[in-house]
Amino acid sequence: xxxxxxxxxxxxxxxxxxxxxxxxxxxxxxxxxxxxxxxxxxxxxxxxxxxxxxxxxxxxxxxxxxxxxxxxxxxxxxxxxxxxxxxxxxxxxxxxxxxxxxxxxxxxxxxxxxxxxxxxxxxxxxxxxxxxxxxxxxxxxxxxxxxxxxxxxxxxxxxxxxxxxxxxxxxxxxxxxxxxxxxxxxxxxxxxxxxxxxxxxxxxxxxxxxxxxxxxxxxxxxxxxxxxxxxxxxxxxxxxxxxxxxxxxxxxxxxxxxxxxxxxxxxxxxxxxxxxxxxxxxxxxxxxxxxxxxxxxxxxxxxxxxxxxxxxxxxxxxxxxxxxxxxxxxxxxxxxxxxxxxxxxxxxxxxxxxxxxxxxxxxxxxxxxxxxxxxxxxxxxxxxxxxxxxxxxxxxxxxxxxxxxxxxxxxxxxxxxxxxxxxxxxxxxxxxxxxxxxxxxxxxxxxxxxxxxxxxxxxxxxxxxxxxxxxxxxxxxxxxxxxxxxxxxxxxxxxxxxxxxxxxxxxxxxxxxxxxxxxxxxxxxxxxxxxxxxxxxxxxxxxxxxxxxxxxxxxxxxxxxxxxxxxxxxx
Amino acid sequence: xxxxxxxxxxxxxxxxxxxxxxxxxxxxxxxxxxxxxxxxxxxxxxxxxxxxxxxxxxxxxxxxxxxxxxxxxxxxxxxxxxxxxxxxxxxxxxxxxxxxxxxxxxxxxxxxxxxxxxxxxxxxxxxxxxxxxxxxxxxxxxxxxxxxxxxxxxxxxxxxxxxxxxxxxxxxxxxxxxxxxxxxxxxxxxxxxxxxxxxxxxxxxxxxxxxxxxxxxxxxxxxxxxxxxxxxxxxxxxxxxxxxxxxxxxxxxxxxxxxxxxxxxxxxxxxxxxxxxxxxxxxxxxxxxxxxxxxxxxxxxxxxxxxxxxxxxxxxxxxxxxxxxxxxxxxxxxxxxxxxxxxxxxxxxxxxxxxxxxxxxxxxxxxxxxxxxxxxxxxxxxxxxxxxxxxxxxxxxxxxxxxxxxxxxxxxxxxxx
Numbered sequence: 001x002x003x004x005x006x007x008x009x010x011x012x013x014x015x016x017x018x019x020x021x022x023x024x025x026x027x028x029x030x031x032x033x034x035x036x037x038x039x040x041x042x043x044x045x046x047x048x049x050x051x052x053x054x055x056x057x058x059x060x061x062x063x064x065x066x067x068x069x070x071x072x073x074x075x076x077x078x079x080x081x082x083x084x085x086x087x088x089x090x091x092x093x094x095x096x097x098x099x100x101x102x103x104x105x106x107x108x109x110x111x112x113x114x115x116x117x118x119x120x121x122x123x124x125x126x127x128x129x130x131x132x133x134x135x136x137x138x139x140x141x142x143x144x145x146x147x148x149x150x151x152x153x154x155x156x157x158x159x160x161x162x163x164x165x166x167x168x169x170x171x172x173x174x175x176x177x178x179x180x181x182x183x184x185x186x187x188x189x190x191x192x193x194x195x196x197x198x199x200x201x202x203x204x205x206x207x208x209x210x211x212x213x214x215x216x217x218x219x220x221x222x223x224x225x226x227x228x229x230x231x232x233x234x235x236x237x238x239x240x241x242x243x244x245x246x247x248x249x250x251x252x253x254x255x256x257x258x259x260x261x262x263x264x265x266x267x268x269x270x271x272x273x274x275x276x277x278x279x280x281x282x283x284x285x286x287x288x289x290x291x292x293x294x295x296x297x298x299x300x301x302x303x304x305x306x307x308x309x310x311x312x313x314x315x316x317x318x319x320x321x322x323x324x325x326x327x328x329x330x331x332x333x334x335x336x337x338x339x340x341x342x343x344x345x346x347x348x349x350x351x352x353x354x355x356x357x358x359x360x361x362x363x364x365x366x367x368x369x370x371x372x373x374x375x376x377x378x379x380x381x382x383x384x385x386x387x388x389x390x391x392x393x394x395x396x397x398x399x400x401x402x403x404x405x406x407x408x409x410x411x412x413x414x415x416x417x418x419x420x421x422x423x424x425x426x427x428x429x430x431x432x433x434x435x436x437x438x439x440x441x442x443x444x445x446x447x448x449x450x451x452x453x454x455x456x457x458x459x460x461x462x463x464x465x466x467x468x469x470x471x472x473x474x475x476x477x478x479x480x481x482x483x484x485x486x487x488x489x490x491x492x493x494x495x496x497x498x499x500x501x502x503x504x505x506x507x508x509x510x511x512x513x514x515x516x517x518x519x520x521x522x523x524x525x526x527x528x529x530x531x532x533x534x535x536x537x538x539x540x541x542x543x544x545x546x547x548x549x550x551x552x553x554x555x556x557x558x559x560x561x562x563x564x565x566x567x568x569x570x571x
Numbered sequence: 572x573x574x575x576x577x578x579x580x581x582x583x584x585x586x587x588x589x590x591x592x593x594x595x596x597x598x599x600x601x602x603x604x605x606x607x608x609x610x611x612x613x614x615x616x617x618x619x620x621x622x623x624x625x626x627x628x629x630x631x632x633x634x635x636x637x638x639x640x641x642x643x644x645x646x647x648x649x650x651x652x653x654x655x656x657x658x659x660x661x662x663x664x665x666x667x668x669x670x671x672x673x674x675x676x677x678x679x680x681x682x683x684x685x686x687x688x689x690x691x692x693x694x695x696x697x698x699x700x701x702x703x704x705x706x707x708x709x710x711x712x713x714x715x716x717x718x719x720x721x722x723x724x725x726x727x728x729x730x731x732x733x734x735x736x737x738x739x740x741x742x743x744x745x746x747x748x749x750x751x752x753x754x755x756x757x758x759x760x761x762x763x764x765x766x767x768x769x770x771x772x773x774x775x776x777x778x779x780x781x782x783x784x785x786x787x788x789x790x791x792x793x794x795x796x797x798x799x800x801x802x803x804x805x806x807x808x809x810x811x812x813x814x815x816x817x818x819x820x821x822x823x824x825x826x827x828x829x830x831x832x833x834x835x836x837x838x839x840x841x842x843x844x845x846x847x848x849x850x851x852x853x854x855x856x857x858x859x860x861x862x863x864x865x866x867x868x869x870x871x872x873x874x875x876x877x878x879x880x881x882x883x884x885x886x887x888x889x890x891x892x893x894x895x896x897x898x899x900x901x902x903x904x905x906x907x908x909x910x911x912x913x914x915x916x917x918x919x920x921x922x923x924x925x926x927x928x929x930x931x932x933x934x935x936x937x938x939x940x941x942x943x944x945x946x947x948x949x950x951x952x953x954x955x956x957x958x959x960x961x962x963x964x965x966x967x968x969x970x971x972x973x974x975x976x977x978x979x980x981x982x983x984x985x986x987x988x
Contacts, residue, residue, distance in 0.1 A: 533579055537913045540586050544920040547593050551927035554600050558934040565937075 032414060032493075034066040035206060037085035042104060044073040044091050044117065048407055049187060052400035055419055056189045056409045057090060057114075059398065059427075060197055063413020063456075064206060070418050076103050086110045086204060091117025092186040112203060114183040116150045123180045128153035133171050135164030143191050149173055150184030161199050174199050189409055197412045198454040209456035211486040213414060214479060215245055215426065217373070217395060217462035222249040222290065223261045226466060227269040233465040233472050234276040240476065243489050244281035245395070246273065247373050247462070249290040250361045253300075260289070263365055273367055280510065282490055284395055285369035285497075288358035292317065303351060304378035304405050311380040311402060312347045344382050351379075351386040359390060359499050368504040368514045370495050371395055371426070378405040381419055388421035393495040395426045395460075412457035414488075424493065430461040433471045440467075441474055452482065459485065500526075578897050582917070584890030588882055589921060595774030596928040602773035603935050606828060613735040625650060625730060625790070626709040627657040630699040634717035635667040637835060642675045644720040645682065649727050657682045660703045663693035668717075696786075697802035704793075704801055712796060716787040720749060721832040728830035729790035740822035741791040743772065743782050744830025747936070753838050758947050759955040760836040760843070762929060765939060769932035772826045779872050781818070782826035786810040787834060795822065811857045811880070818873035844962065851966035852973075855884050888963045895960075925952055 039061050043054045054070060061068045071080055073095075080103065081087060087107050091098075092115040099105060105122040113121050119129045133151040136143050139162045149164050149171055158177035163170050164184075174196075175182045181203045188196045201208045218233050230246075237244045252261045263270050277283060291300035292312065305312055305321065314321040324343060330336040355372070362369050371393035379387065380402045387394070398419060401407035411417070411427050430447040433440045444461060451457045459479060463472050479485060491506040498504075500522055503515040517525075528535040627645065631638060638659070645657045659672040661684060672684040687693070691702035700714065711733060713726055725744055732742035745768050751761035776782045784791070795817060803812045817824060837843035858880045861868070868874045929948050934940040 534913055537582065537586075537917055540590065541913065541916050541920055543590070544593065544924055547597070548920070548923050548927050551596065551924075551931055554931050555927065555934055558931065559940075562934070 032063070033209075035064055035204070036066055037204075038067045038069070038083050039065045039086045039088060040069045040071060040081055040084040041088045041090065042071050042073055042076065043089070044095055045093060048401050048403065050090075050092055052407050052409055053090060053092065053187055053189055055398060055400045055417060056193065056411060057088065058419070059409060059411035059415055059417035059425065060200060060413060061088065061415075062417050063411065063415030064200055064204070068418070073101060073104070076101065078103060081107050081109075084109060086112070088112045088114065089118050089121065090114045093117050094120065110179045110181075110204070112181045112183065114188065115186045116184075118182065119150065119152075124182060126155060127182070133164075133166060133169070135166045135171055135173070137165040138162060138173060138192050138195050139164075141191075141195070145190065147190060147192065148186055150182075150186075152182065152184050154182075161202050162195055174203070176203060193410075194412070194450050194454050194457075197457065201455060211484045212452065212457060212459050212482060213488045214459040214482070214485050215395075215461075215488045216242065216475070216479070217245045217247050217284065217428075217460075219247045219432070219462040219464050220249060220286065220290070221246050221269075221273070221465065223252040223263050223266045223269065225269060227266070227272040229465045229468060230269065231272040231275065232469045233463065234272075234279075234281055236469050236472055237476070238276070238279050238281065240480075241487075242476065243487050244276060244279075245284055245371075245490075246276065246281050246367075247284045247286035247395070248273070248362060248367060248369070249286045249288070249375075250358055250365070250367075251289045253289045253291050262361065263367075264361075270365060273365075277367055277512075282371070282512075283362060283367045283369045284371045284373050285355070285358045285362055285391075286373045287375045288354045288361070290375045300375070301378050301405070302354065302375040303383050304376070304380070304399070306376075306378070306405065309404060311343070311382070312350045313343050315346060315350050315353070347380065347382055348386050351383050355387060355390045356499050359497055359502055359504075363502050363504065363514060363516070368502075368512055369497055370490060370504060370506055370512060371497075372423075374399075376405070377408060377428075384419055384423070385421050388423045390499060391495075391497055392423055393426065393490060393493070394420055394423045396428050398425065412451060412454050414458055414493075424495070426460060426488065426490070427458050428460045428462065429458055432462045432464065433467055433475055435467070440471060441478060444475065445478060448478065448482065458488075574897060574900070577893055581890040581893035581897065582914075584882075584886050585894060585921075586917070588887045588890070589924060591879070591882075592770060592928065593924060594778070595770045596931060598774035598777035599769040599772075600931055600935075602777040602826070603769065603828070605777070606773075606826075609735070610731075610829065613731050617731055617734050620734065622651055622654050623710040623730065623734065624654045624708075625656070625711045625713060625726065626703070626707045627655070627713045627715060627726065628660060628700055628703045629658065629715050629717055629719075630660045630662060630696050630703075631664065631668050631672075631717040632662045632695075632699075633664050633666045633668060635671060637718040638668050638671050641715070641717055641719055642672065642682065645715075646675065646679050647723055648721060648725070649723045650730070652681045655681045655726075656707070656709065658703055658707065659684045660687060660699045661685065662687045662691075662695075662699040662702075694804055697804040701801040701804065704796055708793075710793055711790050712793055713790040714787060715832065716834060718835040719746070719787050719832045720834070721788060721830075725788065725830040725832050726790070728827060729788075732825055732827045732830075733790055733792065736825055738823055739825045740795040740817045740820065741784055741789050741824045742830070743784060743824055743826050744788040744832060745772075745826075745828040746785065746788050746832045746834050748836050749833040750835055750838060756840060756843055757836050757838055758944075759951055761939075762933065762944065762948060762951060763955070764836070765936055766929050766932045768826075768828070769935055770928065773828065775876070776824075776826040779876070780823045780825075781872060781876050782824045783814045784810040784817070784824060788830060788832040789824075791817075795820065805856075811854055812860075815857065815861055815868075815873055815877065818870045818876075819868055821869065847959075847962050848966050848969065851884065851963050852970045854880055855966060855970045858884055884963060885967075888960055888967075891960055892964070922952060 041054065041058055041061060043050060058068060058070055087104065087109060089104060089111065094117050098117070098120045111121065111123040113124060116132065118124065130151040130153065133149050134146045135149045136146040152172055152175065154160060154172050154175045155177055158175050160172040160175050162174035164173040171184065173184045183196065185192060200206065216237065218230065221230055234244050250263050287302040290302050292302050292305060303312060308321065308323050310324045313324060325339065327336045330339065359369060372387055372391040373395040377396040378399050397408050397410040398417065399405055399407065400409045410429060411425065412429055414424060414426055416422065416424050429451050431444050434443060437443065448459060451459055459482060463475055489510060491510040494506055496503065496505045501517050501519065505513045507513050629641065642659065661669045661672065669684060669686065675682045676684050685703055685706055687699050687702045691698050711730060713729055715721060729742045729744055733739060746764065748757060748761040748764055750757050752758070772782050798820060799816050814824060837846055858877060861877045862881055865874045865877060926948060930940060930945065933944060
């Protein structure tokens with residue numbers, strides 16, 4: 001055994017340790033063709049509606065630009081805009097001392113102001129603003145709910161991209177003048193969101209994509225699902241070359257008995273799922289049980305307490321938790337924050353437990369998930385944060401409030417909004433086949449028409465396999481009639497799912513690659529991370545032990561050759 | 572927290588050093604396995620050429636106790652006498668050294684006594700050597716201390732190496748302790764020198780082609796000495812200094828243990844203390860001298876070597892002292908040291924490593940790996956090695972004082988027995 005070999009082995013060992021301690025793989029956004037200019041989204045206000053608008057704008061912008069920053073006006077630092085190319089300012093209300101925020105007023109790049117507060121920006125000082133107006137039509141489309149608008153007299157050279165109407169009065173709503181643009185609406189998440197999303201290309205002079213990315217999820221596949229129908233739906237899509245996304249709930253909870261049935265106990269369904277996965281279907285972890293407390297799987301919420309309309313506050317599901325206290329019930333802000341912090345800790349544990357169980361079970365059953373979809377799309381911002389540590393892809397829509405699950409935003413582009421903490425959103429935009437209506441596809445068709453107005457928008461919908469393939473055929477033919485539809489193959493975007501014991505990756509050729517860490521090695525790595533110095537010391541002990549053994553061998557060799565050497569020397 | 576950090580620092584420093592020594596020990600063993608293999612080939616080559624003329628320099632300052640023995644050994648040295656001149660350099664001798672030398676001068680025509688004069692006189696070893704350098708012309712210069720008894724073949728092997736290794740500026744032989752069995756101290760020194768040569772010298776030469784000129788039993792090309800402008804008279808450790816400058820010229824120094832000399836080592840603690848203080852101070856001087864120009868050195872590996880010296884004479888001892896202090900503090904106060912069993916295991920490993928490393932080097936030499944010596948090695952870890960710590964600190968204090976007061980180096984000549 002030569003010494004140099006040992007030396008090399010040590011080096012390899014060391015490199016391996018280093019490699020495994022840094023095993024985070026980032027999801028690539030290369031497939032998105034985003035613009036490289038840096039966007040800063042500045043806003044003011046802390047109410048629910050403002051925040052939802054900010055999240056929507058961020059989601060939309062992050063589907064168009066690589067680098068989007070969100071900054072609260074009061075938190076702004078002097079150099080925040082130093083690298084910024086485009087400044088988007090959302091001010092739904094007037095701010096008295098806006099001129100004092102010099103950073104935004106001296107910014108000399110492209111500015112987009114949104115909302116009546118933006119009137120007072122230096123960029124628009126030559127514009128004329130009058131009393132507020134209301135519109136019930138935007139760019140020829142009738143609005144179900146009339147909406148407040150800013151009554152602006154744009155300068156002569158300006159280009160009006162979108163007009164609103166109220167009775168016979170016309171108002172300029174989206175206006176572009178050289179570097180500065182203005183959107184005269186205080187909320188952009190309502191019916192107007194399609195029009196606003198569409199105009200982003202014009203406002204920022206972006207090239208309009210010709211394709212519409214699209215997907216169909218086969219929804220709510222729990223142990224209670226009918227294997228035949230799942231197989232039929234899956235096969236139908238696969239045969240047409242449409243990527244299949246199976247939103248799987250691995251455990252079914254029966255409301256009456258409280259019994260839990262896992263997929264493992266449904267071998268036929270499992271076999272069907274295996275078949276589909278083998279043929280290339282992707283699995284989306286749709287929660288673990290799709291329920292909190294004793295709701296029935298597929299019906300209940302899992303990551304939101306829908307009954308109290310608050311975040312999850314207890315891990316013990318038998319217990320009916322208290323309603324979360326409000327800030328005014330505490331004597332100090334600090335106390336309230338501590339209280340919320342401990343509540344969030346429970347939520348964190350709960351989400352971690354559920355996600356780990358789900359990923360673990362699905363992977364063990366041979367159905368490694370590659371993305372996540374929250375039941376009813378509900379989850380707090382902390383929930384998203386926790387989820388982002390496990391998943392890099394999210395399907396559905398975004399809950400935009402930590403106090404009310406009904407504040408939901410549904411952006412139209414694939415993007416990485418800040419609230420998702422690095423996860424990529426594959427938005428659901430067109431809904432599902434709904435038997436409530438005489439034409440179960442009517443709503444979906446309307447939605448598709450609206451979404452298609454926006455270049456590059458995602459056409460994302462879902463289908464419940466129990467409805468039978470006839471409806472699926474109808475849905476597919478509807479979608480396939482869309483010109484330039486491009487089915488999303490999630491593997492092309494590169495995603496991963498990571499827990500302490502499992503790593504699922506998409507590979508370049510569209511396969512799913514699963515690495516399981518055995519627990520012992522995991523513990524070992526954890527120890528290294530926990531006490532790095534001590535681990536190094538143990539490493540030294542190990543190396544030294546090997547060398548001491550090597551030296552003993554040398555010693556033995558020398559002793560064996562001792563007589564021979566003496567003899568030679570005498571010669 | 573504080574204690575933890577300090578402990579981490581000290582452990583890191585100590586183990587960096589120990590691991591490096593472990594690596595050197597392995598190299599030393601490999602060098603032992605390898606160095607002799609070239610000899611038959613070299614012999615054939617040297618027989619076909621004209622042998623170079625060699626001067627042996629023996630700097631001496633009041634060496635009447637040992638000089639006779641040394642010169643006797645020199646008279647028996649195997650090298651064609653028409654190509655050899657042994658020069659006893661008497662530097663400011665007030666005893667019978669010169670007289671004894673002249674006796675040999677009369678009996679052996681290849682021996683000669685030189686007496687330092689003028690500015691060279693009474694300034695120490697470097698200065699004496701420089702004087703002899705000026706007074707002679709031979710192609711190769713070998714240097715032996717006045718207390719040395721080289722084996723008959725020693726010089727031959729040094730020249731053999733130089734003739735066959737054109738990139739070597741100097742050839743360094745091995746020295747052994749002649750009075751090893753005399754006192755407890757010489758027993759330790761004996762183990763120490765064997766260990767030093769097979770680990771530091773052979774090990775470094777094997778891995779990096781670096782060896783240090785030891786001050787005795789080496790041969791160097793005159794051309795190199797002239798290029799370097801002689802020995803640095805300011806350096807207490809003139810050998811280390813010379814080594815660095817040789818490497819900077821682009822040459823290397825070969826450790827060739829086939830050339831053996833026996834030398835006398837201090838038998839009493841007092842003499843040992845003085846001699847070693849001089850070495851430590853000398854090396855500290857050299858390290859500081861070159862540390863500043865570390866990056867100007869042409870040969871990067873020698874920079875690494877200087878850094879190693881820096882580690883040896885500064886950081887390592889700092890680490891050991893720190894660790895000792897923490898240990899003591901821990902006995903008396905609860906300093907919240909947050910380190911597990913690994914520290915204990917490491918301590919045992921350090922001892923085992925020490926033991927096996929030294930045992931390997933001892934077993935290379937004849938009759939050295941004895942039960943008796945193994946006992947002394949164990950003892951050494953807790954005594955002799957610890958003495959070094961105190962010594963290095965003492966030397967550091969002296970050096971610091973000297974630098975502050977801007978004094979010149981004062982040469983201390985090792986007392987003979």
